[in-house]
Amino acid sequence: MEVLTPRSLAEALALKAERPDAVPIGGGTDVMVELNFDRARPDALLNLNEVGELKGWSREDGRVRLGAALTYADAMRPPLCDLLPALAEASRTVGSPQIRNRGTIGGNLGTASPAGDALPPLLVEGAEVEVASVRGSRRLPLSEFLLGPKRNALAADELVAAAVVTPSGQPQTFMKVGTRNAMVIAVCSLALVADRERGELRAAYGSAGPVPALVSAPLADREAFAERVAAAARPIDDLRGTAAYRRHALRVLTERALERCLA
Amino acid sequence: MRIALVVNREPHEADVWEGESLLFALRERLGLPGSKNACEQGECGSCSVLLDGRLVCACLVLAVQADGHEVITVEGLGDGDQLHRVQEAFLEAGAVQCGFCTPGLVVATVDLLERVPQPSDDEIREALAGNLCRCTGYAKIFDAVRLAAGIQP
């Protein structure tokens, strides 16, 4: 095995183009579990920890650019937590302090798990994913980036550079069902924005379909919205819960989120 | 490959296998067995260390990622034979039974008290949520954290 450690984004992209088989590793909270349990033995790892351009976040005319290496701990700190409150709430539910100090948004996008907790809050805020390669960079809506369970739209030579969001500034929240407050993969989760400005309700569910997905409706359809979210989900029975339970829970979470956001 | 890192304020070099964790390197290459290996999947916190001042699970850091960085393990908290006040508090409160979880909990508590010198019970609960203990039932661990923080019971 080989570890490649680029010191800049340009170098990282050049290495990824040269070695498309190299597995990127950011916080390592998903990749290391695979390595420790011998579930993966890639020929090369691309260590992104020394790439300064991927770290932190910045404002770009009204938009917020979250570097791929932004950690959950970063997302919980002001002022970012005030710009993207649902993302901050979701971040607080991730793993433990140790996991939140290492785990990144870029890694959550890379893993593209149906249960990825950063994904529903980004979906309801209309996030785009900026992916980069030596061929240039492109931005695509998060809903198009997520292709299926643990599948995303990255080409072999591409890396996630950032998630780009225009914060709505509208009331929003994130909720997650699990057996404990900490250290749980969501049985199901929900992010919701009550966007008074656009007269729209937007919800996104996690762990209730092959990919976290967005459901929206006019604000006036509030009464039917919980049912609509539950009906849109495509949950399955698995170790963590049944499809029927997940649909029920989504209905309850949507009602609660509406109460919270429209209070 | 060879990595160079600062562990417990002293420079070290180690020859590591590219795929190994920082936890393995600390225990098996650098002779620092204080950080414990239990789950190797970030669930138990017994391998908790400070990496550049941040609390992390050493089992989830690639050893090579620590190249050029600073690590503090439980061995580096005290001053010679003088235990850290958090270690003293764990002993005094009887927060140690088999002791396997103790190094991780001590490092996590040091990190908590650094950020929040007078934590509430909820803050303690949240800060230690990633550290499992199979023996104590946690009550004595809470006592130890409050004792170290100088919070009157």
Ligand SMILES: Cc1cc2nc3c(=O)[nH]c(=O)nc-3n(C[C@H](O)[C@H](O)[C@H](O)COP(=O)(O)OP(=O)(O)OC[C@H]3O[C@@H](n4cnc5c(N)ncnc54)[C@H](O)[C@@H]3O)c2cc1C
């Ligand atoms: C104990 C524990 C608890 C957890 N709890 C939660 C939880 O509550 N909610 C949750 O959503 N997740 C959870 N996770 C999973 C994990 O922490 C998250 O998915 C996290 O966001 C991964 O980020 P990372 O930087 O650690 O990813 P890594 O492990 O470094 O990478 C993850 C994947 O993304 C790819 N990747 C990383 N960066 C890039 C990039 N810039 N470009 C392209 N590909 C990239 C990697 O190749 C890999 O496929 C948990 C994990 C553990 C071990």
Ligand code: FES
């Ligand atoms: S051994 Fe690292 S968290 Fe359990």
Ligand code: FES
């Ligand atoms: S004292 Fe035995 S696991 Fe905590």
